[in-house]
Amino acid sequence: MTSGLFTCAAALLRVWTALYTWRMQPALRERRQREIESDLWEFERDAAAHRRLSPALHVLGRFVIGIPDDLLWRTAHATVGPRPRMIAWTAAATILIATLWVVDVMRPSQLPNPAPLTRFDLDFAPPPPPPPPPPPPLGAR
Amino acid sequence: MRRKPGSLLPLELAICVNAVRLKHRGVDEFHGYEIAKTVGEDSDHRLLTAYGTLYRALARLEHMGLLRSHWEDPHIAARENRPGRRLYTITALGETAAEDARKTVANRSSKRARRRLAPA
Numbered sequence: 001m002t003s004g005l006f007t008c009a010a011a012l013l014r015v016w017t018a019l020y021t022w023r024m025q026p027a028l029r030e031r032r033q034r035e036i037e038s039d040l041w042e043f044e045r046d047a048a049a050h051r052r053l054s055p056a057l058h059v060l061g062r063f064v065i066g067i068p069d070d071l072l073w074r075t076a077h078a079t080v081g082p083r084p085r086m087i088a089w090t091a092a093a094t095i096l097i098a099t100l101w102v103v104d105v106m107r108p109s110q111l112p113n114p115a116p117l118t119r120f121d122l123d124f125a126p127p128p129p130p131p132p133p134p135p136p137p138l139g140a141r
Numbered sequence: 142m143r144r145k146p147g148s149l150l151p152l153e154l155a156i157c158v159n160a161v162r163l164k165h166r167g168v169d170e171f172h173g174y175e176i177a178k179t180v181g182e183d184s185d186h187r188l189l190t191a192y193g194t195l196y197r198a199l200a201r202l203e204h205m206g207l208l209r210s211h212w213e214d215p216h217i218a219a220r221e222n223r224p225g226r227r228l229y230t231i232t233a234l235g236e237t238a239a240e241d242a243r244k245t246v247a248n249r250s251s252k253r254a255r256r257r258l259a260p261a
Contacts, residue, residue: 039173039177043174052187053188058189069194069197072197
């Protein structure tokens with residue numbers, strides 16, 4: 001009874017299960033994947049279940065409707081393990097260093113006082129007047 | 142869905158009630174697909190309970206101590222050439238929860254019936 005569409009729907013479900021259980025505790029991941037595998041197998045061989053809806057649609061429907069619960073389940077179990085803790089510590093340290101740096105940059109800097117102004121009394125002689133223009137040449141009359 | 146601590150969601154109650162029903166039929170242990178099918182028999186839905194919803198509810202019930210589970214003997218699965226089943230059993234606590242739920246539902250329906258019959 002395995003149709004191409006059913007195989008595709010089952011493959012999609014397997015890929016999704018592998019995705020949302022990715023990097024989870026191996027025991028949890030394996031348990032969920034094996035349960036889905038067993039459920040698919042039982043459904044495939046249960047002729048009575050296929051009377052209402054096509055098997056592929058049935059699997060797709062159950063898969064899509066269950067996505068929010070899959071994600072909630074994943075979120076509920078994602079906090080366990082060293083990796084998320086390490087990421088959280090790294091993020092916290094980065095934020096702290098960045099805050100300290102910004103506070104340091106924003107602080108008004110204390111410059112040394114400028115030296116007192118000195119008055120220069122210099123006598124500047126006015127510049128000499130420009131020389132008179134040369135006489136016009138004789139041939140120009 | 143938010144819940145009060147210790148309270149059960151409708152699906153969780155349905156699983157417990159149907160697990161007791163299966164036990165009365167002589168089925169002490171059931172697997173995920175089996176309980177989904179039994180729960181589905183009561184509803185008019187064309188689909189069985191979604192994968193994510195079902196296995197999350199089963200895990201929650203186990204965590205609450207209403208169900209117990211274990212992997213079946215791998216030799217049996219290998220002999221029958223199929224994937225191994227995770228087998229669930231309802232605990233005494235689960236049976237009590239199912240019984241309480243049944244009583245609550247019965248009380249509610251009898252109150253409704255009385256209200257309907259009472260003169261205005």
